[in-house]
Amino acid sequence: MPKTYSEQEREYIDKRLREEAMNCMAAYGIRKTTVDELVRRVRIPKGTFYLFYESKEQLLFQVLMEFHKTIEKQLLEKAESLAGRKPDVEAVTDMLMDFFMKADEAPVIRLMTSGELEILARKLPKEELLAHFTEDAGMVETVVGKLFPAGSECAPELADQFGGAFRNIFTAMVYSHEGGKAADPGALRLLIRGLVLQLFEREAALPDNQGN
Structure with a gap:
């Protein structure tokens, strides 16, 4: 069952995902930016990513x-x-x-x-x-x-x-x-x-x- 996050936690996770998404695109491009790499950088479970974005x-x-x-x-x-x-x-x-x-x-x-x-x-x-x-x-x-x-x-x-x-x-x-x-x-x-x-x-x- 997915973990429930507070509003403050959700804002922080979303902010970090966006930051690392830009960093990864700048470093690797779109093809090589992966969900696995994003969640590793933000330090969240992979399932949590899909609570925020469909893809x-x-x-x-x-x-x-x-x-x-x-x-x-x-x-x-x-x-x-x-x-x-x-x-x-x-x-x-x-x-x-x-x-x-x-x-x-x-x-x-x-x-x-x-x-x-x-x-x-x-x-x-x-x-x-x-x-x-x-x-x-x-x-x-x-x-x-x-x-x-x-x-x-x-x-x-x-x-x-x-x-x-x-x-x-x-x-x-x-x-x-x-x-x-x-x-x-x-x-x-x-x-x-x-x-x-x-x-x-x-x-x-x-x-x-x-x-x-």
Whole structure:
């Protein structure tokens, strides 16, 4: 019969499982991260693991999404700090560049280039993946709305177009790691700044801003 844990014990075990899941993914990748290794590190019975997660894949996905939300939260906080004053091209470029570079330094990048994330995705319910991508698209819209409140009614259109463009930059950055190469910060900044310039031009042409 499984042991009953107090709420405090459950919080601690879950926290440790997530910590070690990230450590194992960084060290071994998704394929070689096993439930046996996770429970050994956290020092719990194997059966206890399944009180918290249905599978290894569910835990690893949750850990990756937590990391994703952390850097997104930092991006939104910076967008909010710029929202109180008229943003300029360089400030927005710096903000997005910092976001991209933090993402580039994360272990998850290696998982993406190795194809291991695709393996993880195939073993997860489609509902979980759909919820993540829907939330991701909403984040882009939120950032656009915070930076350009005058054009907030047109934010969905801007978010859709520029969100896709920024995702393409991210994809290019990810695959620059193939063959052991690192992302070129100079080239990355040129790409980001070019999109930011176009974003400012599009925002300036919105009806609410005409005549200002």
